[in-house]
Amino acid sequence: MSPNPETADARRAECLGELAQGTDRFQEPRREDCPWCGSKRLRTRLRTPDLVQHKPGTFAVDECRDCAHAFQNPRLTAEGLAFYHRDFHEGHQGLDGFAERLLAARGSTRRHRAAARAMLPFPEPESWLDVGTGHGHFPEAAKEVHPYTSFDGLDPTRRVEKARAAGRIEEAHRGRLTDPEIIERLRSRYDVVSMFHHLEHTPDPRAELRAALTVLRPGGHLLIEVPDPDCAFGALLGKWWVSYGQPRHLHLMPLSNLLAELEALGCVIVTTNRREPHTPYDIAGALALALARVLPAPDAPWRAVPPTGFQRRLRTALVAAGAPLVATATALDHTLAPVLRRTRFSNAYRIVARRSGSAA
Numbered sequence: 001m002s003p004n005p006e007t008a009d010a011r012r013a014e015c016l017g018e019l020a021q022g023t024d025r026f027q028e029p030r031r032e033d034c035p036w037c038g039s040k041r042l043r044t045r046l047r048t049p050d051l052v053q054h055k056p057g058t059f060a061v062d063e064c065r066d067c068a069h070a071f072q073n074p075r076l077t078a079e080g081l082a083f084y085h086r087d088f089h090e091g092h093q094g095l096d097g098f099a100e101r102l103l104a105a106r107g108s109t110r111r112h113r114a115a116a117r118a119m120l121p122f123p124e125p126e127s128w129l130d131v132g133t134g135h136g137h138f139p140e141a142a143k144e145v146h147p148y149t150s151f152d153g154l155d156p157t158r159r160v161e162k163a164r165a166a167g168r169i170e171e172a173h174r175g176r177l178t179d180p181e182i183i184e185r186l187r188s189r190y191d192v193v194s195m196f197h198h199l200e201h202t203p204d205p206r207a208e209l210r211a212a213l214t215v216l217r218p219g220g221h222l223l224i225e226v227p228d229p230d231c232a233f234g235a236l237l238g239k240w241w242v243s244y245g246q247p248r249h250l251h252l253m254p255l256s257n258l259l260a261e262l263e264a265l266g267c268v269i270v271t272t273n274r275r276e277p278h279t280p281y282d283i284a285g286a287l288a289l290a291l292a293r294v295l296p297a298p299d300a301p302w303r304a305v306p307p308t309g310f311q312r313r314l315r316t317a318l319v320a321a322g323a324p325l326v327a328t329a330t331a332l333d334h335t336l337a338p339v340l341r342r343t344r345f346s347n348a349y350r351i352v353a354r355r356s357g358s359a360a
Contacts, residue, residue: 016302019302025077026084044062045070046238047060059247069251125191129151129190136151138196153168187214200253255272272349278346296314
């Protein structure tokens with residue numbers, strides 16, 4: 001459905017007003033040391049524009065030569081995060097259709113159920129907090145696996161309130177897990193805290209982990225899934241690797257770093273898994289991003305000049321022509337997945353950690 005013209009014009013005026021002030025304020029000063037270990041031995045892993053929403057700007061991902069932590073450098077400011085995250089999850093027409101469908105693959109009901117089953121070997125949790133829950137699709141699917149568990153959701157956007165209204169969660173907490181008032185309100189309240197592809201979006205992953213352990217009860221479990229920066233697709237595909245996620249991904253943490261941090265916080269590592277979290281969309285994702293890059297620009301409020309009627313029709317025709325190619329690449333991803341998830345081509349990992357009495 002086409003957006004209301006008056007609403008679209010107002011949104012365009014708002015975006016162009018923001019961009020007229022320049023984009024320098026969207027990025028912090030470049031740092032010269034690793035935010036994880038403090039080493040000054042850095043190398044630039046890639047530079048890329050925004051390949052999904054096509055908003056202005058160029059972004060760099062640096063990697064520490066000592067601990068292999070990868071991070072956006074310079075990092076987005078709070079204002080920059082708000083600008084580049086806005087519209088991303090709301091189905092805005094500026095979000096390219098190819099990439100939108102592929103990114104939705106990670107949030108399928110089947111994958112949510114599989115993630116929820118990771119907690120079946122442990123006692124049935126009474127209460128579960130899903131951090132970064134968005135529209136609450138994970139809790140909705142997880143209820144089928146854990147029917148006696150009460151699921152709450154936390155998210156900085158109004159999506160969490162819509163999730164509660166839709167009955168997908170019991171309680172909606174709007175804000176960030178590190179907000180002091182949220183920490184105090186939720187302290188030692190949950191048996192499970194889940195973070196699915198959440199830590200990579202946060203300015204300080206360590207602070208998120210400490211906060212998660214604070215709202216967990218002693219003996220409770222922390223369930224984490226994040227992209228794996230050691231995935232061989234990252235080196236093979238470069239900026240076209242979907243999991244780089246620039247400019248929305250601020251950190252890419254190697255498994256060994258995250259395990260060491262959790263142990264330092266007093267957690268017991270229960271399981272790690274690189275097979276099940278793998279999402280078969282790397283080849284199709286790279287093709288979709290490349291096609292979107294060469295197609296005529298979509299209409300979006302951050303573009304000063306809307307496309308002409310001819311450009312709109314041409315784009316629609318080219319998207320339709322490219323759809324079979326992306327579908328073929330998707331089939332190839334799924335065909336190779338049983339093999340790839342057992343190799344260094346697995347693109348994500350999962351950790352289940354138990355909070356000890358002294359943690360956090």
